Amino acid sequence: MRKKRRPRSYRSSQRRSVKPNFIPVILILCLSVGCGYATAKYVVDPVVNYVPQLTAENEKKTDEEKTDGTKNTDKSSNGSSVVEDDIKVQETQVAGYAEQFGCYSSKAAAESAMSSLGISGLQVIEQNKMYKITGEIFDSKDKAKEALKSSGVDKAFVTTIYK
Numbered sequence: 001m002r003k004k005r006r007p008r009s010y011r012s013s014q015r016r017s018v019k020p021n022f023i024p025v026i027l028i029l030c031l032s033v034g035c036g037y038a039t040a041k042y043v044v045d046p047v048v049n050y051v052p053q054l055t056a057e058n059e060k061k062t063d064e065e066k067t068d069g070t071k072n073t074d075k076s077s078n079g080s081s082v083v084e085d086d087i088k089v090q091e092t093q094v095a096g097y098a099e100q101f102g103c104y105s106s107k108a109a110a111e112s113a114m115s116s117l118g119i120s121g122l123q124v125i126e127q128n129k130m131y132k133i134t135g136e137i138f139d140s141k142d143k144a145k146e147a148l149k150s151s152g153v154d155k156a157f158v159t160t161i162y163k
Contacts, residue, residue, distance in 0.1 A: 092162040096137040097144035099151060100159040104131045119153070127162060137161055 101117060104110040110124045110131035117133070125132045135151070138144040144158045 095161045095163045096139055097141045097158055098125075098137045098161050099135040099144060099148045099153075099156050100132050101135070101153065101156045102133040104133075105129075107131050119151070125161060132159065134159065134161065 101119070101122065102110065102113050104113060107124060107126070110133055114122050114124060114133045119135075122133055122135055125134050135147065135156075138147065141158060148156060148158055
């Protein structure tokens with residue numbers, strides 16, 4: 001005799017739940033991590049750690065300077081050299097120390113700001129293509145700091161003045 005099969009009820013179909021498929025989620029996570037790594041390595045790193053490349057003209061200049069013995073730009077033992085962007089380094093001497101009240105790119109702007117400060121005894125000094133509004137020049141930094149305290153100006157600081 002055959003047993004009758006009972007029809008499947010609603011409850012038995014509820015027990016068989018559908019299992020979630022995590023493969024698309026894992027794939028999206030892997031792609032996002034890969035894109036983040038690629039962006040960091042090939043976009044952000046070259047911008048942050050930019051090093052000028054040597055051109056044929058710059059290589060000639062550095063080779064000529066090495067043979068003259070006037071300048072050696074090798075910084076490592078593997079033979080690579082560092083290119084300085086044609087910066088002329090000057091030996092500068094310190095003229096003294098002074099209170100600095102502002103720094104401007106044009107002399108006219110510096111003079112108008114100096115007149116608006118309303119402090120007597122200020123001067124405009126050109127240094128590195130910038131115009132600084134300074135007070136009296138002192139021989140030592142301590143004297144300049146004392147003068148800064150006695151002036152009572154909040155947004156001023158002591159700076160080095162070069163010849």
